[in-house]
Amino acid sequence: MKNKFKKISSIIATKITRSVITKMNAGGGTNLPGRIARKIYPLILTELASQTKKDIIIVTGTNGKTTTAGFISGILSSADNTVAHNKMGANMLPGITCAIIDNASLTGKLNKDYTLLEIDEAYCTKAVDEFTPDLFLVTNLFRDQLDRYGELDTTAKKIREAIEKTAAKKQLKVALNADDPIVSFICKGIDNVDKFFYGFEKIQFLNQETDIAGAKEVAACACGCKLEYQKIFYGHVGHYRCCCGKHRPDTSVVANASIDINHTDLNIFSGQTGEFNVRLNMPGLYNAYNALGAIAVAINLKITKEKIIEGLSNYNTIFGRAETKLINGKTALIQLIKNPIGATEVLRTVREDKNSKLLIIINDDYADGRDVSWLWDANFELLNKYNKQVVASGIRAGDMAVRLKYAGISSENIYIEENIKKAVKHCINNLKDDEKLYILPTYTALLYLQKHYK
Numbered sequence: 001m002k003n004k005f006k007k008i009s010s011i012i013a014t015k016i017t018r019s020v021i022t023k024m025n026a027g028g029g030t031n032l033p034g035r036i037a038r039k040i041y042p043l044i045l046t047e048l049a050s051q052t053k054k055d056i057i058i059v060t061g062t063n064g065k066t067t068t069a070g071f072i073s074g075i076l077s078s079a080d081n082t083v084a085h086n087k088m089g090a091n092m093l094p095g096i097t098c099a100i101i102d103n104a105s106l107t108g109k110l111n112k113d114y115t116l117l118e119i120d121e122a123y124c125t126k127a128v129d130e131f132t133p134d135l136f137l138v139t140n141l142f143r144d145q146l147d148r149y150g151e152l153d154t155t156a157k158k159i160r161e162a163i164e165k166t167a168a169k170k171q172l173k174v175a176l177n178a179d180d181p182i183v184s185f186i187c188k189g190i191d192n193v194d195k196f197f198y199g200f201e202k203i204q205f206l207n208q209e210t211d212i213a214g215a216k217e218v219a220a221c222a223c224g225c226k227l228e229y230q231k232i233f234y235g236h237v238g239h240y241r242c243c244c245g246k247h248r249p250d251t252s253v254v255a256n257a258s259i260d261i262n263h264t265d266l267n268i269f270s271g272q273t274g275e276f277n278v279r280l281n282m283p284g285l286y287n288a289y290n291a292l293g294a295i296a297v298a299i300n301l302k303i304t305k306e307k308i309i310e311g312l313s314n315y316n317t318i319f320g321r322a323e324t325k326l327i328n329g330k331t332a333l334i335q336l337i338k339n340p341i342g343a344t345e346v347l348r349t350v351r352e353d354k355n356s357k358l359l360i361i362i363n364d365d366y367a368d369g370r371d372v373s374w375l376w377d378a379n380f381e382l383l384n385k386y387n388k389q390v391v392a393s394g395i396r397a398g399d400m401a402v403r404l405k406y407a408g409i410s411s412e413n414i415y416i417e418e419n420i421k422k423a424v425k426h427c428i429n430n431l432k433d434d435e436k437l438y439i440l441p442t443y444t445a446l447l448y449l450q451k452h453y454k
């Protein structure tokens, strides 16, 4: 009885805190309510998640978690499933707790077919202490957050540990990106795991002179040798083999991609579905991988190709509205960026506008979403012929600069100024009268601009 009271109090407290935060317009606001809920009733996440009718699905990896989980959610919904999903992208335990409570009734009933959670790589092991997933999807592993998690091996080990812990409790399905050697070998030798792999055979870029690859980094095998690549798609992702005999695993879902500036056509094949085609209304190789991961999971869950196609085309994101300001007599257009598709759309405009200059401001406060890895899913490659200075600012200016560099923008055209005020001043001072400054801030950076430039 006491526990039931605590459970309901915990749910009510979360819903109230959440609505207050929303009314105050303080942004996403899922962390604090989640913390409160967990304080009042530590078993809240465990009890709610365990009511999932079909499967608990975890999506993890460095890049593409939000988009991939969004695709999976779209497909599951098309196939008439209800889904509890942390779609705000709050992917640490308090945010996840809050998202699940959002989906539950006041009396603590979670009436959903699937629980779908994107989880920060470093939190997977903790998460599986609180609930037992049925399916893991690992998208890719890159060195973009060294400051937080140490070496890439450490991140891979954490994910492996989470898979191992889960497999000790039950038979587990694991979907792995075959083209990423760090991912594809991640659960080698663990019993009780049904692995399945997805990957690309051929990737073609239409109307784009250069591909996405930028800097290539070659992964080393555990045996110490450098992997030999027959194909590199980007970074260390491609078709590889090692002198010790280790090689890219066979895929159960394979695709060809042809990527245009506006969309991506996928030609997919699996034993279960046969061949089929999907057009994504979003560009970029990263998104092609995100979609393929989601498709592989959906096929494994026995969802038909018709529903997969329908689900992918239902995936939409809401764009924020742009506002124009005069700063020292010069024109600035401010457009919030908070997700890959929205950011890609603005970048396209920036590229088409001959009089544009660009300032990108990336913060990572809670209201922004702490995880900035979505920057890798936005198509900054659109700027690789831009040939003008791009200014990166905000708390994560450094990460932004790295992303720009990978997108093929030369170092001398990337200017880093973490201080927002100084960055705006630099841009405005260098802006000609007939030019327009596009400012792309994350949420808290937008609030700062609204406060300081009326």
Ligand SMILES: [Zn+2]
Pocket (backbone or CB within 6 Å): 221, 222, 223, 224, 225, 242, 243, 244, 245, 246
């Ligand atoms: Zn080897």
